[in-house]
Structures are given as C-alpha cells and as structure tokens.
Amino acid sequence: MALGKIKADTLEHSTAGSVDTQFAVKGSVKSSINFNGQNVVSIRDSLNVSSLTDNASGRYQINNSTNFGNANYSITGSTGYYTSGTDGANMSLSNGAANMSTSVYGIETDTDSTDTDHTLNCTQAVGDLA
Amino acid sequence: MIETPEFQGIHLWDRLCWAKENLEGHQSDYRVVYEDNLDEPAKVLVPDPNWMACALQGGILPPVEVYWELVKDEAEEGFTKHTRGYLLHNTKPVEAMTEEQAIEYLIMKDVPQHVWRDWDSGNKPKLVICTKQQLPATREWRNAWKISEDLATDKTVAA
Helix, strand or coil: CCCCCCCEEEEEEEEEEECCHHHHHHHHHEEEEEECCCCCCCEEEEEEEEEEEECCEEEEEEEEECCCCCCCCCEEEEEEECCCCCCEEEEECCCCCCCCCEEEEEEEECCEEEEEECEEEEEEECEECC | CCCCCEEECCHHHHHHHHHHCCCCCCCCEEEEEECCCCCCCCCCEEEEEHHHHHHHHHHCCCCCCHHHHHHHHCCCCCCCCCCCCCCHHHHHCCCCCHHHHHHHHHHHHCCCHHHHHHCCCCCCEEEEEEEHHHHCCCCCCCHHEEEECCCCCCCEEEE
C-alpha cells in the first residue's frame, strides 16, 4: 500500500453521475472479525481488532484497535456451524456480554434461545472512527 | 523482514490496513484468564493474530497510555464523541515488542484496569497469563470456569 494521498471530495463518472467520497469513507466496514467459538476459541481473521474476549458460553466481546468516534456505530453479524448447518443459530448484540463503548462491543450466540458456542461467527462494524 | 514506514501522523486504521496487507498474522498460544466479577465465570482474552503481527513488527501501534486517555474521556459525564482521537494517530508508535511484552500491552489495553492494576491483592490472582493448552479442553462447563486455586504451570488454570 502506498502512503501517498489523493484528496477528492467527489468522484465523477463520464456518464453515470458523481458520488461524494464521504460515502466510501463513512460507509465502509471499519472493524470485522471471523472466529471460532468452540473448544479453544480462536480468531481466523480480522480487521481493526486487538483481541476477542470469551466471556461465557455464547458470550463474547470484540475489542477494537482503533476506537470509533462514538459508541453509536452499527454492527451486523452472522453465526453458524461449518459442518452441520445453521438451523436455530442466532447472533445478537448484547450489552449483557459487554457494555458497548467506542472500543468494545458484545455479542451473544444461541441456538433456539440457549446461549451456545458456534464454530463460525462473523461481525462487521460501520461508523466514524476517532 | 519488511521495514515499517514512518507512521507517526498516519491514521491508525490506515496503518492496520498496511499491516494486514504486508505482515503475516501471528497466532499466539498465550491466553489471559481473568475474573472481574465474582458472580460471572472467568473470562479469556484471545489475542488477535493481525494485531499481534503489528506488535511484533513495531512502529505501528500507539503507546497503550493513549487508550487510557480515551477511556478517561469516554467516562466523562456528557461524553458524546471523541475529540482527542488524534492521540492514536499522532503519538509516536511503540517499537517492536516480544510476544510476552505484547501480551502485557494487550492486558493493559483490553482488560479492565481495576483487574490488572490490582491483580494479586485477594486470596488468589484475578488474572493469569497461560497457554491455550492450559485451558480446559472442552467447554462443557464453560459458565462455571474460575481461575484455579492451584496454579502450578503444568496444570489447567481454569476449571
């Protein structure tokens, strides 16, 4: 990655119109993680994450490397199993797993409403960084 | 080993993107087990492989004290958004760490301060650094995990 800068507020296509670059800056994923929540919990890959805390069965907190500007950023995620499908598997945001802050957010994974550990867990967070 | 560009003044997120593109992730065997609430099971901190690569490389991560400043700001009544995010980007990055130093840094960043500042004041430690092999092999009783009273290095640290 070159460290040079191109500064532009707008990108303009020859015929299709233009778009403000802030859509890309503000709208892209700023933090993401893919981890295994079973057996010895481990992180497969990530962006802007310093660590994952295994809080309890089906309860985890993701610790960001770069803080978000405020604690109202947006998080999406999905969960399931590599080998046996995803029937009944859910992921939800959880202040019970961790109080959401600019550096931390918590998630819960369950199967039919019982907290359970799943092999495949992915989250992405979008928002302005500090 | 690839040389780290001069990153002071570059947004931390941009540095992490550079690292992801140029550094091989490092899966650490270390885990940090801690208890921050007697009514809850022990928690296990898992280092991120990309973050660990940054720590081992050096010149990328800010000093951990910068994070403490942001925690202080966020704890202020009426906090709405960070106004000192520049501390992350403009403070001189820390030099390369050993894996053990990186774990200590991570504890001071991601474990609650009241746990690590006062980790050894009770009847047993509130925080233990161990290898993942020292954790229970299955999660069957995960919600009952506590730091073991017998912390010999050849035994599991939580059960």
